[in-house]
Amino acid sequence: MPDGGFAYSHLFAKDLPPPAPRWTGFPKYNFIGGHNDPARIPAAALAEAATAVLRRRGADLALYNFDGPQGYRGLRQLVVDKVAQRPAIKCTLDDVLITSGSGQAIDLVNGLLLERGDTVILEEFTYGGALTKLKRLGVNIIGAPLDDEGLKIDGLARIIEDLGHKGIVPKYVYTIPTVQNPTGSILPSRRREELLALTRKHGVPVFEDECYADLTWDGAGPPSLFAIDPQQVIHIGSFSKTLAPSLRLGYAVADPQVMSRLVACKREADSGTGALDQMVVAEYFSRNFGEHVGGLTQTLHGKLDTMVEAVEREFGTAVEKMWYPKGGIFLWLKLPDRVDVTKLLAPAAKAGIAFNPGPEWSCNPGESKSHLRLCFALPSKDDIRAGVAAFARVCFEETGVPEQSANIRRAATPG
């Protein structure tokens, strides 16, 4: 600190995150985060949408929350119409709250239900952002077992019963039933019914995150949990994945007893979600949702195939398990136990590669050190191939695994 400077360190609150390093750009092979395919951003159509909606409603930008605290009516109507299709949810404008990304919807639901020391149940592998938020809230996180179809209901039942013996009722079960993050599974209808019957019996709300549910390869999927029980379930979704993550738009759909509280909490949290983002997305998607999402899904499916081929070619039998996703933007892998992916982060970064290490996407970090998540929406197919090859090379250099690449035995780089 220069002479006469002002020192803050002793003034900072406890438990702050560490200082952010200066941002130096994205890695060359960027396999993390919910980024989307840049070629699939309909820039010209969004510009037309902006022009049309600003002509109609531009003057309304002068007001905070000009359509009320639940968000722009056009976007709420889009949500109502959209969820009436695939997840088969019947709701009205009053049941929808537009949020600044589905991340804010998670914050609001957490704020509504959770206090330090509470217990929640998540899927054993789950969205890293949800885990981060819960850890900061000081909540006990229990992971329920998954198989290739999603949540195992018998395993969940045992957890809830065990908690019951200790006098603990979990505050919610957080689940991503359709295109589970990170395993990409879709929970079958029968299990959905069983999940709701089980949690209802124990008085546990279900927090359903459908962030990726619009991106299934076949464009279909069973009715959402909320469609089956609109009281017991709080449902959230996003436009980040179907259109563009930098437009921060998500939504919650909930019963009035919950919605009236979520709206109150949102009013305390901010002064509304950015209106232009809302208006432009509503304008564009009210005409193009099906077509846009159909094209995007096709692109994503093609990139997934490229990534699966690259992983099989570069890692071969070193991949103990690969969860082939039924939609979405990510591939979840298990390498041999002796590979600790957290030790690959730094050398991979040095080689321009970023990936999500298993422990950050797991309720049991210690047991997920050889898992990892690779996102494929952002990089080009060439970068997917080159990046996976570069990653396999880093992995081999650090761990001796994988020993082969496309049937050719690897050798350590000399020197």
Next chain:
Amino acid sequence: MPDGGFAYSHLFAKDLPPPAPRWTGFPKYNFIGGHNDPARIPAAALAEAATAVLRRRGADLALYNFDGPQGYRGLRQLVVDKVAQRPAIKCTLDDVLITSGSGQAIDLVNGLLLERGDTVILEEFTYGGALTKLKRLGVNIIGAPLDDEGLKIDGLARIIEDLGHKGIVPKYVYTIPTVQNPTGSILPSRRREELLALTRKHGVPVFEDECYADLTWDGAGPPSLFAIDPQQVIHIGSFSKTLAPSLRLGYAVADPQVMSRLVACKREADSGTGALDQMVVAEYFSRNFGEHVGGLTQTLHGKLDTMVEAVEREFGTAVEKMWYPKGGIFLWLKLPDRVDVTKLLAPAAKAGIAFNPGPEWSCNPGESKSHLRLCFALPSKDDIRAGVAAFARVCFEETGVPEQSANIRRAATPG
């Protein structure tokens, strides 16, 4: 609750805000909030800006935080250029954090510095939103005295010294030096120097909110506190007031030791601020800031004059004090002590009138029951005249004050 329904009430966290009532639209005479003049929204130019920037950078929307976690470079550059003018701040892109409204900037600074039980000093009359946030955080709020030029430095000195005797160092002094909210004063340069010398002596950071500082009637104003001491001061501002509040855009400017922490806290708080709002505002304002703000200020000044005339006509000498603002969008008034404005809220609402009661804008609510804030940016001049007349009528019916309207003695409405 219907049979077989699911009850949440016992699951809710403690200390939630009360449920939000269903939104039924805006009041006819809307004298609250930071709304702007609808006729001053440049809808066509914003559409052009959207088209231009989407053509150039549209594909980038596929990435979260495509210019890094501090926000869109174009908007940060605009902030750098803008604050180099009037408030005379020299800073770089790395010193600026774009936030989702200046409200988020307040949240981030609070998160950085405050813990339950801490003490902060605010101006005795101050921004209600800041008070609400601090109350929720469980912080002790002390109001420092104001006069017609802003913060009284001798009064502030006594408060800091008294706290020192109790072993308390306040975590910050929050001040709105240029177009103070709600009094509209501008703190003279000499007092700014004295404020910084005083707080520096005691090791207290200064939290400078310049939300309205671009809207002075003469387009000028002394250098900001941050311009004088960029280490000790954390500076925030907004585009809500200069352009449109429903575009949720604010900013913080801070020393690297603070900025690196604010960025880390923002990364935990959200996944970035809506990109389209940022891009369009940067594109439009980088060409039109001076012209736009000049025109807007002229409009606002005209509406203020209409409101002052209406208040003088309708309330006459019943206004004990009127703070004629040097810029901005609000007028702060004091009625006789026997008028408790909180008791006017319901009858005013019934007559279609909304206003900010003094206690919500005051560190000492009990002493501010006869103060009120009237915002004049949103309503038309006709609505200002009619609304103030209707409000005076409500006030007379409830309290017997004001007794006269435009020299005509009021009579109670029969029946």
